[in-house]
Amino acid sequence: MRVITIHRSVLVGIGVYILMLLPFFASAQTEEKDSIKIQEHSISDIQVELDSLISNKYHIEATALADSLIDIANQNYSNTDERIVLLHKRIAEKFADNGYSNIASQYIQRGLAVLRSNPTPNYAFIGDMYIYLAQIFRHHQLSNIAINYYEQALEAYEQAEGKAHYFSLVNVYMTLGTFHYEIENYGTSSSYYTKASDVIAKMDTEYRADMVEILNRIATAQAKTGSFKVAIVNLERSVKIALKVFGKNSLQLADQYESLASVYLQKEDYAKVDENATAFVRILVGNIGTNQRRQTYERRIADSFFGRYQYHLSHKWYNKLFDDVIISTKDVEELQNLTDWYIQVGEKFERVKQDSIAFLVFESSLKLNQKQFGENNLEAAKIYHLLSRSKTKLEHFVEAETYTNKAYQIEWELGTEKDSTQIAVQNIDLAGLLLMKGDTLEASILYHNVIDLEKDRESRWKAIAFNNLTMIKYGNQEYDSAYFYGNSLLEYYQTNYGRDYIKTLGCYLLLGNIVFDTGDTEAAVEKFYSKPIRLAPKLFLKNNEVSYKANINLSNYYLAVNKEDLSRRYERNAQEIQVIIFSEEKNIP
Numbered sequence: 001m002r003v004i005t006i007h008r009s010v011l012v013g014i015g016v017y018i019l020m021l022l023p024f025f026a027s028a029q030t031e032e033k034d035s036i037k038i039q040e041h042s043i044s045d046i047q048v049e050l051d052s053l054i055s056n057k058y059h060i061e062a063t064a065l066a067d068s069l070i071d072i073a074n075q076n077y078s079n080t081d082e083r084i085v086l087l088h089k090r091i092a093e094k095f096a097d098n099g100y101s102n103i104a105s106q107y108i109q110r111g112l113a114v115l116r117s118n119p120t121p122n123y124a125f126i127g128d129m130y131i132y133l134a135q136i137f138r139h140h141q142l143s144n145i146a147i148n149y150y151e152q153a154l155e156a157y158e159q160a161e162g163k164a165h166y167f168s169l170v171n172v173y174m175t176l177g178t179f180h181y182e183i184e185n186y187g188t189s190s191s192y193y194t195k196a197s198d199v200i201a202k203m204d205t206e207y208r209a210d211m212v213e214i215l216n217r218i219a220t221a222q223a224k225t226g227s228f229k230v231a232i233v234n235l236e237r238s239v240k241i242a243l244k245v246f247g248k249n250s251l252q253l254a255d256q257y258e259s260l261a262s263v264y265l266q267k268e269d270y271a272k273v274d275e276n277a278t279a280f281v282r283i284l285v286g287n288i289g290t291n292q293r294r295q296t297y298e299r300r301i302a303d304s305f306f307g308r309y310q311y312h313l314s315h316k317w318y319n320k321l322f323d324d325v326i327i328s329t330k331d332v333e334e335l336q337n338l339t340d341w342y343i344q345v346g347e348k349f350e351r352v353k354q355d356s357i358a359f360l361v362f363e364s365s366l367k368l369n370q371k372q373f374g375e376n377n378l379e380a381a382k383i384y385h386l387l388s389r390s391k392t393k394l395e396h397f398v399e400a401e402t403y404t405n406k407a408y409q410i411e412w413e414l415g416t417e418k419d420s421t422q423i424a425v426q427n428i429d430l431a432g433l434l435l436m437k438g439d440t441l442e443a444s445i446l447y448h449n450v451i452d453l454e455k456d457r458e459s460r461w462k463a464i465a466f467n468n469l470t471m472i473k474y475g476n477q478e479y480d481s482a483y484f485y486g487n488s489l490l491e492y493y494q495t496n497y498g499r500d501y502i503k504t505l506g507c508y509l510l511l512g513n514i515v516f517d518t519g520d521t522e523a524a525v526e527k528f529y530s531k532p533i534r535l536a537p538k539l540f541l542k543n544n545e546v547s548y549k550a551n552i553n554l555s556n557y558y559l560a561v562n563k564e565d566l567s568r569r570y571e572r573n574a575q576e577i578q579v580i581i582f583s584e585e586k587n588i589p
Contacts, residue, residue, distance in 0.1 A: 054098045063103060066091045070110075080118040082125065085111040089132065096136045108133050124165035127156035131168065150175055166203050170196045174214065177221065186224035193218035197234070212242045212252055216259055228267040235260045251290075254283035261301070270310050277301050281320070291328050295321055311349065315357045318345050322364060335372055339365050339379070346386065350393075359390035381410040388433075397437040404429050424450045424461040431468070440472045458496045466492060470510060479518050486511045505536045509550045516553045525557055540573050548577045 053062035069091070073084050088111030096104035108129055115126050130153035137146040150172055157169040177192030197218055200211060215238035222231035235256060242253040261276035281298065284290040302317035325338050346361035366383040373379065384407035391400035408426050431446035447465040454462040466489035473482035490507035497504060512528030529550060532539045540547055540554075551574035559567040 054094055054100070059095070059100055059103060062095070066107070080114060082115070082122065085114050085125065085129070087111075088114070089129065092132070092136075101136050104136050105133060108136075123156045123160035124162075124168070127153045127160065127165060127168060127172075130156060131172070147176070147179055150179075163203065166199055170199050170203075170214075173199065174217070177217065181217070181221050184224075186221050190218065190221035190225055190227065193221050207241055207244055209241075209245050209252075212238045212245065212256065215241070216256060219259065219263065223263045223266055228263055231263050232260065232267075235263060249283055249286045251283070251287060254280050254287075257283070258297070265304060268308070270305065270308070270313060273301070273305075274313055274316070277317075291324075295324055295328075298324060306348070311352065311354045311357055315349070315354075315360065318342075318361070319364065326368065332372060335368065339369050339372075342368075343383065343386065346390075350390070355390045355393040359387060359394070362386045362390060376410045376413060378410065378414055381407045381414075384410070388429075392433060392436060395436065397433055401430065401433045401437075404433060421454075421459070421461070424453045424459070427453075428461050428464055431465075435468065435472075440476070444469060444472055463489060463492055470514075474514055474517075477517075479514055482514050483511065486514055500535060502536060502539070505532045506539055506546070508532050509539060509546050513546060513549045513553065516557075521553070521557050521560075524553065529554060540570070541577075543577050543580045545581070548574055548581065551577065 053059075053065060070084070070087060073087050077084055088107045092104040092107035092111070095101075095107065112126060112129050115121055115129065130149045134146040134149035134153065137143070137149065154169070154172045154176065157165050157172060160169075173192045173196035177189045177196065180186070180189035180192065193214070196214060200214065215234045219231040219234040219238070222228075222234065239253065239256045239260070242250060242256050246252040257276045257280035261273050261280060264270075264272040264276060277297075281294055284294040284297075298317055298321035302314050302321060305311075305314035305317060322338065322342050326335070329335065329338075342361060342365045346358045346365065349355070349358040349361060362383055366380060366387065369377070369380050369383060384403045388400045388403035388407065391397070391403060404426075408429075411422075427446040427450050431443040431450075434440075434443040434446070447469050450461050450465040454465075466485050470482050470485040470489060473479075473485060486507065490504065490511065493501055493504040493507060508528045508531045512524045515528060516524035540551055551570040555567045555570040555574060557567075558564070558570065
């Protein structure tokens with residue numbers, strides 16, 4: 001006998017599933033007689049005595065009495081009479097009901113021996129006896145033994161003739177399928193479920209309620225093994241049955257659409273996922289008390305699409321959830337939390353460079369915010385900054401500037417006392433937008449305003465202004481002005497952070513590039529590039545335009561002085577940086 005070890009939790013799962021099926025699957029055995037009359041003796045009287053002995057824990061005496069009872073039966077009936085088998089089963093039931101599963105098993109085995117001794121065995125009855133054996137051991141958590149008995153019952157039923165035993169056969173197929181499903185043996189599970197489905201098809205029970213759950217189980221197991229096509233066929237059958245049996249707005253039908261969406265997700269057919277998920281949610285909307293289930297699903301399917309790079313479908317489902325929550329709650333605090341969450345969703349799309357979607361998410365967040373708190377509030381100002389950021393990344397600079405101005409207008413009206421730092425930040429933001437528009441003149445004016453506002457203190461805004469003015473002048477080939485602002489940036493970092501600060505050393509690369517382009521290549525190398533070469537060589541590996549230009553310059557310089565090894569080193573650095581910069585510009589992941 002093959003032994004299978006199973007966890008108790010799996011056993012409980014099987015038990016629940018069998019209990020669910022029992023009302024549908026009746027026994028294949030014919031009706032049992034209430035008592036057996038043997039000559040003048042009434043077995044019923046002996047049974048009362050047997051019950052008393054077993055209930056009082058006199059199992060040895062009870063076994064002796066039971067054997068005597070069987071002896072009387074053997075004397076009055078042929079050794080293959082099924083009434084003797086029924087007597088063994090009744091006795092086994094009494095012992096099993098009182099916890100004596102091993103003794104009960106012995107009487108069932110003796111009854112099976114009688115059945116098998118018949119030249120033409122009643123295989124359906126043999127199957128029923130094995131099912132009872134399995135139920136005894138399943139009840140007492142001896143599940144490895146129970147599963148073996150279910151398998152022996154299956155062997156018997158498969159040899160039985162006719163269709164009377166089909167309900168029991170399907171019951172065994174489903175039980176074994178569930179067992180293997182729970183231990184994640186999906187191939188075997190799918191095989192048993194499919195056999196159950198084939199038998200049911202012969203029984204003309206296509207439109208029974210039980211078939212919905214059976215077909216769903218079959219399909220789930222098939223999908224686990226990658227058999228998506230047959231899984232979808234079975235789920236489509238379950239949809240038809242659920243529609244006919246339970247109706248178009250039933251939760252049972254919704255469950256089938258949910259399963260179909262899950263299978264299509266595994267199959268990566270995202271249009272079908274969306275279609276079936278929509279059908280699932282539509283039914284839930286029409287059923288009271290499904291808010292939590294519906295919204296949890298909407299969040300999960302949105303996350304699933306996002307994780308599979310289906311960003312437009314992901315946005316559709318995040319937005320569906322957003323609208324769903326708005327309808328289902330009127331609590332101001334919950335709506336504020338919803339706005340905060342949706343802003344995080346927008347930032348999530350920003351991180352994967354889906355700025356057009358991020359803009360739509362921020363826009364929806366703003367509408368909800370202003371509906372609750374009015375057009376001008378500080379949270380709205382924050383969202384206007386986010387909208388500006390999205391439009392900037394999309395190179396819609398005029399609109400970006402409008403949103404930035406709107407944000408600052410609200411902050412000026414509702415904020416605390418205006419100070420120079422607030423004005424400097426606003427100037428930096430607006431100057432950045434002007435640069436992207438190509439308006440370097442107006443941007444330069446704003447950067448000079450920042451320098452004047454922050455001249456007497458340490459300020460990162462002043463550093464940004466020096467840096468960007470350097471790049472503006474350098475781009476215009478105004479090398480003297482570029483050198484002046486670059487050197488001002490160097491002095492700022494030296495004064496506030498020290499000579500060996502990484503950004504201080506970075507200024508030497510920038511100044512080296514400026515001096516190199518004036519034609520004084522030796523001064524560029526000896527006076528400027530040499531310091532980061534000695535103290536911060538990793539600066540030459542930074543993926544930016546300044547490092548790229550410095551590597552090109554050094555490669556050309558060392559080639560001119562016949563230092564080819566050094567020339568090739570910096571040439572390789574430049575090539576690697578160029579590839580990365582190009583990828584970023586083209587949004588290549």
